[in-house]
Amino acid sequence: MSLLRTDGLTKQFGGLVAVDDVSFEVDSGETRAVIGPNGAGKSTLINCITGALDPTAGSVEFAGADITDLSPHETVQSGISKSFQTASIFPSMTVEENVQIAALAAEHGSFRFDFLKRLSGFDAVHDTTDRMLSAVELLGDADLEAGSLPYGDKRRLEIAIALASEPDLLLMDEPTAGMSPDETAATVDLVEDLQEDLGLTILIVEHDMEVIFRISDRILVLNRGQVIADGTPEQVQDSEDVQEAYLGGVEL
Ligand SMILES: Nc1ncnc2c1ncn2[C@@H]1O[C@H](COP(=O)(O)OP(=O)(O)OP(=O)(O)O)[C@@H](O)[C@H]1O
Ligand SMILES: [Mg+2]
Structure with missing residues (x-):
């Protein structure tokens, strides 16, 4: 089909x-x-x-x-989601936060950064983030600063960000x-x-x-x-x- x-x-x-x-x-x-x-x-x-x-x-x-x-x-x-190259990563945020922002943005259309502080309330966002990080095998690096990842891992994070909108x-x-x-x-x-x-x-x-x-x-x-x-x-x-x-x- x-x-x-x-x-x-x-x-x-x-x-x-x-x-x-x-x-x-x-x-x-x-x-x-x-x-x-x-x-x-x-x-x-x-x-x-x-x-x-x-x-x-x-x-x-x-x-x-x-x-x-x-x-x-x-x-x-x-x-439909597109995996962008490293330009869409926020380097000073953690790996997990990068995917959470994308998941939130997909759900709410736009987001404010102070949403992040209240993210613990968003179970669906957490679930999605964990699933996508595990799909790209970055769950173990969730708390690292995104900017510190090796190049190949950054590209995988890009994919997780694209997947965050499911x-x-x-x-x-x-x-x-x-x-x-x-x-x-x-x-x-x-x-x-x-x-x-x-x-x-x-x-x-x-x-x-x-x-x-x-x-x-x-x-x-x-x-x-x-x-x-x-x-x-x-x-x-x-x-x-x-x-x-x-x-x-x-x-x-
Ligand atoms: N924004 C733009 N304004 C004017 N011309 C453009 C623009 N974007 C692409 N082009 C032109 O359109 C044609 C197709 O470009 P495109 O980037 O889609 O090719 P591509 O197949 O992706 O190439 P590559 O393999 O180099 O990535 C090229 O001649 C390019 O110069
Ligand atoms: Mg091209």
Whole structure:
């Protein structure tokens, strides 16, 4: 069953068509990848889905509802969350507080910092925070200052922050960028576990082809904003259009 569907999604920046008439679906429970050379429109596509960008044309449907015109916050409340890179961490707060704030924000729309002092009253927030920290294996580090975590752990905290709204669909834009091979392997394992343990549907943009071919059920390939292939890893690997698009320098 399709959980997310775009129809003719298009985003222009002036004369540049960054996302060009993209129609694709994400089925419930699958790990769906978006790949393509630099500048292909992958991040723009994701940002049109989250509401961070307003599409020029086309629509986005999620769980049967039209979410094309929702704000980023409304999109989160509808059940879609995006894992941001380290910019969304509050470094001087603890690991636990970072996830609590995200859980609160998801529940209440906005939050004030003094809410934190009264957090002990919010059982649901505590439960969610513990579950998500344990899902990313950071429960033991809950009381550490977030800024003191090693890079790979910070990225896992980012994922826990994204999970705090208890999304049905998790969007990830290059989650292993800048990671060491060990951190990459751990993150890939984590993504696989999350899907199983939390029943998540995942839409992931990733440059590392080994990662993509290992974890994806289906892969959407963009080039210059357009869909040039869409199918299983095997189908995509065999596509001549895909091989051609990648001849420009990015290794497949
Ligand atoms: N806010 C913006 N204003 C103008 N042009 C933009 C904007 N954001 C992206 N672009 C352009 O749109 C095109 C697609 O960019 P996008 O970031 O979506 O590509 P990408 O596939 O994510 O690339 P990368 O692999 O480098 O992350 C590029 O030509 C980019 O320069
Ligand atoms: Mg990008």
